[in-house]
Amino acid sequence: MSESAVLHLQRAIQCKTISYKDRSLMDFSEFEKFIENIRSDYPTIFTSGQIERFVGYSLLIKLPGKTDLPPIGLMGHFDVVPVREENWIEPPFSGIIRDGYVYGRGTLDMKGHVISMLEAVEALLSEGFEFERDVYLMLGHNEETGSILPDSGAVAIRDHLKQQGVFFSMVVDEGGALIDGKSLGIDGTVALIGVGEKGYLDIELSATQSGGHASMPPKKSAMAQVFEAATKLERDKFPANFNDATNAMFDALIPFMKQPLKLLFSYKDFFKPILLKVMTDKPDTAAVLRTTCVATMASGSFAPNVLAQKATVVCNVRIIPGESIESVRNRVQNMVGSEIEVKLHNGTEPTDISPSDIREFEIIQETTQEHYPHFKAIAPYLMVAATDSRVYHGMSKGVYRISPFEISKEDMKTVHADNERVLIENFLKGIEFFKSFIRKASQS
Ligand SMILES: [Zn+2]
Known part of the structure; x- marks a missing residue:
């Protein structure tokens, strides 16, 4: 699986899904190509799920569960920010592998995350795993320009789900952080989960x-x-x-x-x-x-x-x-x-703060601990940047921002900057993380 997963990531990076506030600059054929790619790379998801499109390119995929327990929502976006090509050591939309990394715009923010999530769901479904809860995959195509604009894909999906009366047990999106615990008197890495x-x-x-x-x-x-x-x-x-x-x-x-x-x-x-x-x-x-x-x-x-x-x-x-x-x-x-x-x-407005004393938060904590046992502590935190997940506050017991990957400080600096890259080893661990997480979150 690992080789094909890397190949799928490379294919995702090769789509120039750049977001611009001026929508006329967006090349929507690249967004279509991305959707076509994942449709062929994840056949089980696309045949067993109910697929709907919003504002043209944002995708909502509902994977039905066996019970009517509150569903879980897995968010992501597949648009990326523009690049300045001069300083890249590999072309930004090549997905080229170099020194154990896949290079390219979106490897960290956040096609790597999206692809690892899709790999995990596809693997679980192919193994015959049955969800007890409905699992929704919510993939936005214009997150990078914010949920404020009137044609936000995330807002359109949220409005649709709200109309259907959906209330989530938890919604998970990008945005966790790793910090060195030293300044807090903690020896080692602290993983932070965004609660607001x-x-x-x-x-x-x-x-x-x-x-x-x-x-x-x-x-x-x-x-x-x-x-x-x-x-x-x-x-x-x-x-x-x-x-x-x-x-x-x-x-x-x-x-x-x-x-x-x-x-x-x-x-x-x-x-x-x-x-x-x-x-x-x-x-x-x-x-x-x-x-x-x-x-x-x-x-x-x-x-x-x-x-x-x-x-x-x-x-x-x-x-x-x-x-x-x-x-x-x-x-x-x-x-x-x-x-x-x-x-x-x-x-x-600022969001409310999701609780960190409920089972849903514990599941994220437990899974993180299980896959990254060397992390010293896992704690909730306030995110200072904005993600699309903000639109689900009030529609879920908890809205959490996580990272499935262990990303070094050095690599983190490449987000929205030159030479964005993900270590293949970390990307593959992210798939395992999501498999455990989705298994747990969709059951209990
Ligand atoms: Zn992002």
Whole structure:
């Protein structure tokens, strides 16, 4: 099986399924080719499943189980982000094997994950394994441009399932992480399972003036006004605090910590000022404790010697659970004052936090432990990036983001970057992981 699995992955990588916000740039024949490939590579899935297509290319495959227990949902997406070819050591859509790796855009994000999942399901079905619960495979074709756009495949599938009254026992998507436990006083690797996601919001700050020649400037230009406002927002940061996801993470990790961190986290409410101070010093830990706001775009006049009539700065905001688009807007407007106009774009609220004390979460934990016994601890965490799985919060007992693979820090850096690659050995282990996971999750 392993040779054919690698071949199937290579074939998947060879489809240039690149997502663009401007849909007219998307080459849908490549998406069709991907679907045709998996149809011929996974004949048992496609003959025993009920297949439906949404928004043209997103696939919903229902594999019926024997009972009417709540189903499980396995999510994935087969679109990828664009490439800059210059720095690749192998062509990005070749799927070439080099030094034990398959190279190509999507090997990690996330065709490798999707293919390992399909391999596992196909193998289970071919072995005559019968699911007790319905198993849904939800494969999106435009995840990389976000579930905010009106033609999101994930949203269309979700709406359809909602209409059918489907309520999942669990939904699983990409997004787990591996971290070195050292900074938490843990000797070894910690595997993190995403139980929720921050919200997303773009905020446009603008100031308007009459404009005119730059040789006779006003006391403060419109540009300076919006820069000041944006600077204020970056300087006076949103308050940091523990939330349900970080609390659940610490609770899971405390037993594995060494002193003195074990003591500090065991009494984390008492030691909160120190812990928050240390954790907000670093961008990665700060991001799970507070709403972040950073200026990303600016525009002014059309010429160097002309005053801007309208100056704008766009800030990108990631909202922590417990806060909301509304509470962010109020705080921002209060801080920048009435001179600055505040406009909101592309908002999604933070998700709720899926429980980590239920059997569904335990199944993920157990399977991870079984296949990766050298991991020191497995804990829930808050994802700061967005995935399509956010749309299933409220439609499932739990929504979890996992990685079936053990990916090194070095390889992780190739996601959305040059020379994306997956170690074949890890990819094959991912198939075994999914086989155990799906077997368990579809039974109990
Ligand atoms: Zn992805």
